[in-house]
Amino acid sequence: MVIVGAGLAGLTVAETLRAEGYEGAVVLLGDEAYGPYHRPPLSKGFLLGETQAQQLLMRAPELLAKKAIKLKVGATVATIDRTAKCVTLDDGTMFPYEGLALCTGSRLRALPLPGADAQGVVGLRTLAHAKNLAAALEAAQHVVVIGGGFIGLEVAAAARKKGKNVTVLEAADRLMARVVAPLISSFYFDLHRSHGVDLVLNAMVSELVVREGHIAAVKTRDGHSFAADLLVVGVGILPNAEVAQTAGLECQGGIVVDACSRTGDPMIVAAGDCTVRRMEDGSWRRLESVQNAVEQAKSAAAALLGRERPFTAVPWFWSDQYDVKLQIVGLTAGFDQVATRGHLADGKFSAFYYRGAKLIAVDSLNLPAEHMLARKLLAQGVSPTPGQVSDDGFALNSLLAG
Ligand SMILES: Cc1cc2nc3c(=O)[nH]c(=O)nc-3n(C[C@H](O)[C@H](O)[C@H](O)COP(=O)(O)OP(=O)(O)OC[C@H]3O[C@@H](n4cnc5c(N)ncnc54)[C@H](O)[C@@H]3O)c2cc1C
Known part of the structure; x- marks a missing residue:
């Protein structure tokens, strides 16, 4: 079995194959300099110096060796020959396969402006990026972040904690607009403001001002200018689907897979950030989360062994900013009503999203127990009424079966 991409999904495919009793060769090919590591701390504890690079590694090399998982780092897969059943690295090395898993993740979307490659302009996807950003943050005074999504805001929070002047420029009319309701956006706007973020x-953003090869300022279309000695670009990611597409696999904003992580080729599966799949509500989605990478990878490994293990769990995600933990379960797209539970003023509350009378998602702030309860409600398809949600005295768990 050959796995392309040594990230969370790739490692999970490899380990699941072993856990399911597969005894043949397992090769894990990754183009980074490191074995699989945890990405979420890169925008959180790592920037603050609370988490060290060593702690990010998912598995010690000895453990992989013990499981007979052959990890090859610095190995970039350039082509897949589906007829010969073989992948080829950019240095010409060939790896024949019986089963192939594509777990190539995603890469940063670039800012389409002159100056985007100047010194002091950074993105955050890899450990190499994070090391670069952490070093630049030490020296910086004025940090500008483009993008008020999860990563941009987490970096802004870390930069403020390090005492930097921080400005966040967001193109939309509210923060994290793609995912959360306006009341959550407003809460985070106030939270960042209270910590001194502009x-x-x-x-x-219309222009990057570069002096002597280094970023100096960012200009917006309405004529404002923001001084910057460090510019963090957090404008989203693109799936690494080109190798799959060139090999003739169906791709539509990601490698198309079914609920069992199968592509159109019976010998090839795909999992994680690089994939797109049809959700239960009929929409096509590419999810960028730890849970999605792990669950799709488990399905993918099962499929390689000819077993069906559809991924049907309700999606969940989290984000840490300052001392607020946001936990999201479900997909908010298409909501038409939001009911709240708890107290916005003390930052401990949940937002319940509805489409019609159906509960579709819940965001919980600093309420981990309520998040777990929400997972159960959504998994069981139970929709409390908005009135029940808003009534703190009503025990939502009384609606659960079993
Ligand atoms: C800074 C940051 C913070 C995050 N925070 C959270 C969070 O709080 N909660 C959450 O749920 N998720 C979070 N995520 C998202 C989460 O980390 C990803 O969804 C997850 O890592 C996806 O795993 P993956 O294995 O699909 O992809 P990746 O982790 O991207 O791994 C894919 C690997 O494949 C390699 N590769 C690509 N093409 C090739 C090729 N041709 N040949 C060989 N190798 C190749 C890539 O370089 C990469 O190493 C965060 C991500 C980042 C970057």
Whole structure:
């Protein structure tokens, strides 16, 4: 079995194959300099110096060796020959396969402006990026973040904790607009403001001012200029689907897979950030989360062994900013009503999203027990009424079966 991409999904495919009793060769090919490591701390504890690079590694090399998982780092897969059943690295090395898992993840979307490659302009996807950003953060005074999504805001929080002047420029009219309801956006706007972040909404970045090869300022279309000696670009990611596409696999904003992580080729599966799949509500989605990478990878490994293990769990995700933990379960797309539970003022509350009378998602802030309860409600398809949600005295768990 050959696995392309030594990230969370790739490692999980490899280990699941072993856990399921597969005894043949397992080769894990990754183009980074490191074996699989945890990405979420890169925008959280790692930037603050609370988590060291060594702690990010998912498995010690000895453990992989013990499981007979052959990890090859610095190995970039350039082509897949589906007829010969073989992948080829950019240095010409060939790896024949019986089963192939594509777990190539995603890469940063670039800022389409002159100056985006100047010194002091950084993104955050890999450990190499994070090391670069952490070093640049030490020296910086004025940090500008483009993008008020999860990663941009987590970096902004870390930069403020390090005492930097921080400005966040967001093109939309609210923060994290793609995922959360306006009341959560407002809560985070106030949270960042209270920590001294300068947040600018409806900010269309039009020019990067570069002096002597280094970023100096960012200009917006309405004529404002923001001094920057460090510019963090957090404008999203693109799936690494080109190798799959060139090999003729169906790709539509990601490698298309079914609920069992199968592509159109019976010998090839795909999992994690690089995939797109049809959700239970009929929409096509590419999810970027730890849970999605792990669950799809487990399905993918099962499929390689000819077994069906559909991924049907309700999606969940989290984000840490300052001392607020946001936990999201479900997909908010298409919501038409939000009911709240708890107390916004003390930052401990949940937002319940509805489409019609159906509960579709719940965001919980600093309420981990309520998040777990929400997971159960959604998994069982139980929709409390908005009235029950807003009534703190009503025990939502009384609605659960079993
Ligand atoms: C800074 C940051 C913070 C995050 N925070 C959270 C969080 O709080 N909660 C959460 O749920 N998720 C979070 N995520 C998202 C989560 O980390 C990803 O969804 C997850 O890592 C996806 O795993 P993956 O294995 O699909 O992809 P990746 O982790 O991207 O791994 C894919 C690997 O494949 C390699 N590769 C690509 N092409 C090739 C090729 N042709 N040949 C060989 N190798 C190749 C890539 O370089 C990479 O190493 C965060 C991500 C980042 C970057």
